[in-house]
Amino acid sequence: MTAFLTRTRGRGRLDWTDWFTYLYLALGLFLMFGPVAWLVLSSFKTESAIAEFPPRLLPMGQKQVVVPGEDKPKPVFRVKLPDGSVKELAELRRIGLTSTMVDPAKPDDLVRVPIDARTPVREFKLATENYTDLAAKFDFGQYLWNSVFITIVATIITLLFNSMAAFALSKYRFGGRKVVFLLILSTLMVPPTIVLVPNFLVVSELGLLNSLWGVIWPAVATPTGVFLLRQYMLTLPDELLEAARLDHASEWRIYWRIVLPLTAPALAVLAIFSVMWRWNDFLWPLVVLTKSEKFTLQLALNAFQGDLVTQWNYLLAMTVITLLPVTVVFAFLQKFITQGIASAGVK
């Protein structure tokens, strides 16, 4: 073990900094992943298991068995019989304080016991109905669609508009180039929170209130994207463009056929960022989208958690679905994301 832990350090002894490192990492793993793991575990608990306090670690549900002659599976209880023996029996029905139990192996042998003589038998069980019920119980499909639509469409437009601007700023020499670049960069200093009220006016004047486009349009001209793509395009040799111009390629063709494909790595980074930004957006959609059929997943989550009686089992399942895409993207593209952030300093 010691050899494994120190194998890249080249000395055979653990000093206090090593102990601290591994202690810190273990604590970090627990603190950073623990809450998410707890969320996922809890999202598979039945409604009654969710309400249990203190909670159990694993999702447990009441064991059910099929009793011959009954069409639905019946719940299993551990029953203390009058003769003092304890047996696992299935409950057929319950009337008042007495319930009728039966041994599934001997379905003709009915036993009547007072309800306080039985305790439910639990087993590990994933309450997948928390997920499968979402579509039927809520307008879940609509929220999901709204989120996906905004994310994909806004990302495509962002890539197009930002790369066009970056192309102009990196491949042409024209009066005002510097001013325009600084103007675009200066909008980094104008966080959406500052222009919340007037933007609401602009969007409502354009008739985009309660429209997904009201979320998309204000978000697509990201200064970060222009900056990222321009820096990358500056590294492409201008000779390529000159050669194409000699061949009478139009400027649009040069942009579309030559520059854009060569910018693919930077476009990929921006696409990842844009997907995460739009998927996670909250304050602006909260202002623009007030009708529940226009809600994104984030807004729906916020609305449900504010309900008087929070249905945690569904809320947690919906939360898991909301964090799933980002998690999958991260799992596969972690290197891309962390390098992009470290180099551009943007989030």
Added chain:
Amino acid sequence: MLRTLAAAPLAAASRVVEAPFRWVQSAFGLSPMPWLFLAPNLLILGVFTFLPLVINFYYAFTGGAELYPSQRPYVGAENLATLFDCGNYFDPSSCRKDLFWRAMWNTAKFSVLQVTLMVGFSVVTALVLNRKMAGRGFWRGVFFYPVLLSPVVVALIWKWILQREGVLNAVMIASGGAPAEWLTSGGWAFWWVIFVSIWAHMGFYTLILLAGLQAIPRDLYEAAQMDHASPWRTFSRITLPLLLPNLLVVGVLALIRAVQIFDEVFVLTGGGPGSATTFVVQFIYQTGFMEQIRLYGMAAAGSLVLAVALILLTLIQLRVANTEKAEAETR
């Protein structure tokens, strides 16, 4: 596969957009082309950023609850005067808009505490992650992962843990402690808001500091090892001074974000209990969009105050970045 699937619609789209570009080029030559390429981006920025900036001023100096500027009476500096109408700025209950000043002080307190603690933890985490060890990429991912989660998801994860019948209280009882109302008692809620926001954002700053650490020349540490310098001495004499410029940048960046805290707190506590976790952005949102009578002018005036704070912080940031650059050049 994706490439071939997307090829046909992409080519079609390109052909549609190409037409106006080609026409302009053949009619006016090369000189308007960069502006044509810039047009969509600039149009969006103009309509949704620069125009609103101007309108915001207009709103801040008009009153009433009408949204359309033409229907709003000019009131001069009345909105700002109301916001700043205070017996004693240190005592919000002596102010006419007491919620605004509570939000201001909460934001100030939050920003200082959150940024200090977060930068501290980020440094330690970056130092730990910078060591040579097995599975470095994995560990980096562990600390970075929460950064990607949406504020709503972050808030719900912790609300589920911190609610009265949540797992934290279960642990408290099991370990012999007393359960508490973590989110509905003022003292605790404020600290949990700080904790949760650190949890959610720390990875981002850790990553930037990690890049700074990796830029420190290795031979300095080798020399220190030759001299049998203790880990603490190596840290305080080599790492810390060379990391200082990054630390300043990270600090100011974190401060700019902290001042704008809203999303996760709004979902986690709703600003409560009372106004214990109400911050400036929430004041703007409430005043402009949640009340029965929407006081857009008051909200816009609040935005102006926030904007001034942000401009000051940004100027400091530019200053810090410039000195850092100058130092790097003289080094």
